[in-house]
Amino acid sequence: MRRIHEQLGLGRVINARGTYTPLGVSRSSEPVIEAVAQSLRQFFDMKELHETAGQKIAGLTGAEWGVVTHCTAASITLSVAALMTGREAANIQALPDTSSMKSRIVMQAGHLINYGQPIEQAIRLSGAEVVVAGSRDNCTEKELESILSCDDVCGLMLVHSRLCRGDMVKAEAAIALAHANGIPVIIDAAAQDLVMADILALGADLSLFSAQKYLAAPTSGLVLGKRDLAETVHLQEGGIGRGMKAGKEAIIGAVVALQQRGKMDAKAWAGEQARKAGEFVRGLNRLTPVTAELVPDPMGNPFSRVRVHLDGESCNKTVPEVEAALAAADPAIIVQDHADMATSLMFEINPLTEQELEIIISQLAVIVFNRPPDGMRRRNIQEW
Ligand SMILES: *Cc1c(COP(=O)(O)O)cnc(C)c1O
Numbered sequence: 001m002r003r004i005h006e007q008l009g010l011g012r013v014i015n016a017r018g019t020y021t022p023l024g025v026s027r028s029s030e031p032v033i034e035a036v037a038q039s040l041r042q043f044f045d046m047k048e049l050h051e052t053a054g055q056k057i058a059g060l061t062g063a064e065w066g067v068v069t070h071c072t073a074a075s076i077t078l079s080v081a082a083l084m085t086g087r088e089a090a091n092i093q094a095l096p097d098t099s100s101m102k103s104r105i106v107m108q109a110g111h112l113i114n115y116g117q118p119i120e121q122a123i124r125l126s127g128a129e130v131v132v133a134g135s136r137d138n139c140t141e142k143e144l145e146s147i148l149s150c151d152d153v154c155g156l157m158l159v160h161s162r163l164c165r166g167d168m169v170k171a172e173a174a175i176a177l178a179h180a181n182g183i184p185v186i187i188d189a190a191a192q193d194l195v196m197a198d199i200l201a202l203g204a205d206l207s208l209f210s211a212q213k214y215l216a217a218p219t220s221g222l223v224l225g226k227r228d229l230a231e232t233v234h235l236q237e238g239g240i241g242r243g244m245k246a247g248k249e250a251i252i253g254a255v256v257a258l259q260q261r262g263k264m265d266a267k268a269w270a271g272e273q274a275r276k277a278g279e280f281v282r283g284l285n286r287l288t289p290v291t292a293e294l295v296p297d298p299m300g301n302p303f304s305r306v307r308v309h310l311d312g313e314s315c316n317k318t319v320p321e322v323e324a325a326l327a328a329a330d331p332a333i334i335v336q337d338h339a340d341m342a343t344s345l346m347f348e349i350n351p352l353t354e355q356e357l358e359i360i361i362s363q364l365a366v367i368v369f370n371r372p373p374d375g376m377r378r379r380n381i382q383e384w
Contacts, residue, residue: 096127
């Protein structure tokens with residue numbers, strides 16, 4: 001099953017951290033894997049592939065048009081570029097020199113996230129300048145409006161993520177404010193593809209999703225929105241977007257992953273995730289110094305994570321010690337980064353199998369009591 005790990009001598013990983021790039025993000029379904037494998041054997045007219053993908057993505061998402069880029073970081077840079085250049089080839093080739101274009105992008109301070117790079121850098125890479133509204137804790141409509149009406153503003157960038165901080169202007173109100181001032185809006189909703197319809201309903205001019213996160217396509221970014229503007233994002237491949245293009249396998253993988261999502265019974269999926277999470281919690285709670293509970297996704301995605309507290313009296317290890325021991329185990333078990341790392345462990349388990357969840361419980365027992373839990377067969381981890 002993990003022949004590639006053996007072939008290359010790579011360590012084995014159980015990713016309980018979520019759709020996290022440094023751990024390989026997600027697991028693709030067989031139809032996606034099969035389509036990608038086929039695409040790698042063939043040539044395509046890439047212009048036709050982009051055109052067809054645009055139509056299919058529109059049909060599958062309800063957006064007017066869709067374009068595939070290398071990833072959401074690329075989509076951020078190229079969407080900002082599109083707002084600055086329009087369809088003008090001379091402008092597209094001039095970037096990152098923006099001297100003939102409006103080039104200021106407004107962001108609220110609490111949206112200045114770092115997803116592995118600071119989002120401002122993905123914007124600045126296009127040549128644009130970021131102007132910030134409000135403080136880290138707070139941004140009012142008045143503060144946002146006063147920055148939106150500065151000279152040379154070409155767009156508002158919003159972020160919809162659990163990484164955002166503070167009390168910012170809500171997306172609907174921010175979009176209404178920008179549109180009332182004639183300013184287009186981009187929304188970075190990279191990890192929100194499970195609630196894509198809700199994001200699209202907000203009415204941003206461009207909505208950005210990573211296709212490799214919950215959608216589980218090969219690494220690629222979906223840019224959804226008005227056809228003219230989305231196509232202008234694609235035109236950036238004749239400029240700074242050359243190094244951010246999606247290959248044939250990514251475009252085909254993203255389209256097939258969206259088709260699979262369209263066929264998915266969302267209720268049944270959520271039910272299965274809830275059942276698995278419930279069983280994991282019950283298994284964990286059989287370990288005496290451990291209390292596990294379900295934590296619903298704060299962004300309204302249809303799944304819960306599992307939070308684990310250790311009982312300080314009967315457990316002689318701290319939470320960070322247990323986290324480090326899990327990460328050092330074979331297979332390495334990587335938990336989620338969350339707000340109170342010092343007092344609890346958080347597991348995101350959607351893509352994990354029951355066998356992998358048993359390995360987690362078993363490893364936790366070994367770390368906490370130096371032995372596997374009573375009544376639980378120690379799975380042969382070597383064979384997993
Ligand atoms: C993951 C993420 C990104 C980066 O997406 P990539 O597709 O990995 O480039 C950007 N913004 C947010 C909010 C994210 O969660």
